[in-house]
Amino acid sequence: MWTLIAWLVGLGTFFLMALLVVHVLFALVLIVPTWRICERAGYSGLLSLFHLLPVLGSFIVMAVLAFGDWPKGEGKASSPHQPVRP
């Protein structure tokens, strides 16, 4: 009985760890380009680490990029506060 429980706990832990590793790997695939996009927009690259947050993280990053004023300027005058480029 205890052996069966130990097996179940072990399998559960294994699958959780595997899920975590896969999630981190997939997040890395998103973090690298998003880091660069954030820097080109003028934000800190650390913003892209929100991708580590499951489900909501990507939406947070996209929302900041979509609705925030890019410190390094924007291609379209969608914001009334266009920063002066150096």
Add this chain to the structure above:
Amino acid sequence: MMGFDLAALLGALGLGSAFAMVGVVLAGWMCWRIAEKAGLPGWTGLGAILLTLTGIGSVVSLVLLWVFAFMRWPRDGAPAAVGFGPVPGGGASVVSPPPVLPPPPQALADRRGWTLTGNGVTLTFDDSRAAYLLTGEGGGTPGELVVADPSVGRPHARLLTAAGRLGLEDLGAAGGTFIDGARLLPSHGPRDITTVRALKFGNVVLALSRS
């Protein structure tokens, strides 16, 4: 009825699918704005998200995300030359184009006329005519500049005026045409002589100046 249909639809698709649909719409909207801010058409961002609905799945969107991150954005303008050191206040991987000064206000064209002097001849003309014919013998026709000398052809050269500039075209006379000592041939076509000081037609040397 409409609410019932919507509920049935949501029930059929499942709550997860409904959330996924809302997520796709939100993501498409935000990617539209992001693409526009980068200077790209908004539909490219929306299209990248809608591709996740296709059979190819998210792979294409991931590839497009990488392409978007490393491509040149229209917002960045012309590609800047690298090697000028770090960008002040910028990221390590971004090189902003150098500041571009607006073009200087265009100078007013010099509307003064022209004077050819030398060898006892003074010829004055302006840009009221587009072309003048320089000849060794004239019949008093308007637009003729007569230099009475046997070495000057009949006609010898054509002077062209345009917006304060002066051009010269050799018409193949035997005596030859020279601009500041350099031979001008008919095959050269009209040449800009706005800043030229001395012209030679045959044996006649004329100084060019503004009048």
